[in-house]
Amino acid sequence: MPHPAHNQLSRAEALSLAAALTILAAVLPFSWYVDYLRERHFTGYTWLTPGRFSDLVLIAVGLMLTLPAPRASGLCIGRIREHWKGVALVIGVPILLTAIVYPRLPDRPFAGSDLSIWLTSPLAQDLIFGGVIYRILRPHFSGLVHPALPFEWVLPIGGLFFAAWHLQNFVFMNWQYVVFQLVYTWAAYTFVGLTRQWTGSLLYVTLAHMAGNFIAWAAD
Numbered sequence: 001m002p003h004p005a006h007n008q009l010s011r012a013e014a015l016s017l018a019a020a021l022t023i024l025a026a027v028l029p030f031s032w033y034v035d036y037l038r039e040r041h042f043t044g045y046t047w048l049t050p051g052r053f054s055d056l057v058l059i060a061v062g063l064m065l066t067l068p069a070p071r072a073s074g075l076c077i078g079r080i081r082e083h084w085k086g087v088a089l090v091i092g093v094p095i096l097l098t099a100i101v102y103p104r105l106p107d108r109p110f111a112g113s114d115l116s117i118w119l120t121s122p123l124a125q126d127l128i129f130g131g132v133i134y135r136i137l138r139p140h141f142s143g144l145v146h147p148a149l150p151f152e153w154v155l156p157i158g159g160l161f162f163a164a165w166h167l168q169n170f171v172f173m174n175w176q177y178v179v180f181q182l183v184y185t186w187a188a189y190t191f192v193g194l195t196r197q198w199t200g201s202l203l204y205v206t207l208a209h210m211a212g213n214f215i216a217w218a219a220d
Contacts, residue, residue, distance in 0.1 A: 011140040018133045021065075022161045025128045026168050028061065029054030055120035062127025066135075071200065073131040078201025087195045091208040094188055098212045103219045109173045110216045118217050122209035129162045129189070130196055130205045151190060152197055159189035188212070 009017065028034065038053045048056075066073035080087060102108065110117060134154060141153035163186040169178045188209075195204035 008139065009136065014136050014140050017136055018158075018161050021128055021133055021136075022165050024061075025058060025125070026165050029058060049114060049116070051114050052116045052120060055116050055124045058124035059120065059127060062124060062131060066127055066131045069135060072135045073127075074134070074196060074200065074202025074205075075131070076201050077203065078199030080199050080201070080204075083195075083198040086198060087204050090192055090194050091204060091211075094192060094208060095211045095215065098215045102216050105177075107174050107177045108216070108219065109177055110213075113217055115217065118210050118213035122206055122213055125162070125165070126202055126206045126209055129158065129165070130193065130202050133161055134158050134193070134196060150194060150197075155190045155193040155197065156186070158193065159186040162186065162189040 034054055034057050035050070037057075038048065038050065042048050042053065066075055070076065137158055138152070138154045141157050143153055145151045145153055145156065163182045166178065166181050166185050169181060173181075192205050192208045195208070196202060
């Protein structure tokens with residue numbers, strides 16, 4: 001049997017795989033094959049809109065990639081008892097900021113969005129970025145950014161891939177909002193990712209993501 005170290009990705013390989021998964025997550029929902037599957041097999045399901053179906057496909061891909069290593073991918077309750085106060089604070093701050101800032105923005109691009117924006121899309125994204133990509137990068141970026149800060153390098157580096165996934169929104173949204181979105185998605189991944197770092201679970205990241213998106217959806 002080969003030594004486990006022989007099977008570990010190098011840092012360059014881990015970053016390249018993270019980039020490839022980011023591209024896959026951006027491109028797959030708009031692929032002709034996903035449209036073909038929905039039109040061929042699910043046309044009778046009126047509730048299954050293209051956006052919802054794309055989210056479900058991405059969730060399926062995320063589950064296929066996370067289930068072989070479920071705990072390392074965050075599919076667990078995690079160490080919540082010892083970190084519940086920190087988790088509550090880290091989740092509460094961005095939710096409160098979203099509730100204060102988003103309704104006051106001059107451009108609110110999520111007006112009229114489908115409920116999938118908060119119900120299925122966060123889970124689809126988090127399985128890929130907070131589950132698989134976090135798991136791939138952490139062995140190489142587990143050191144602290146600074147001794148005075150609690151963040152491991154995997155969070156700001158992983159956040160770059162999550163922010164990059166939103167580059168596709170330049171096609172659909174006002175460019176000024178997308179620039180703002182790139183900043184806050186990176187910051188949110190880094191900050192809320194502390195719950196992933198502390199507990200080992202993806203659950204609390206997804207709850208915060210769903211709550212923030214729900215506020216943006218409900219505000220319009």
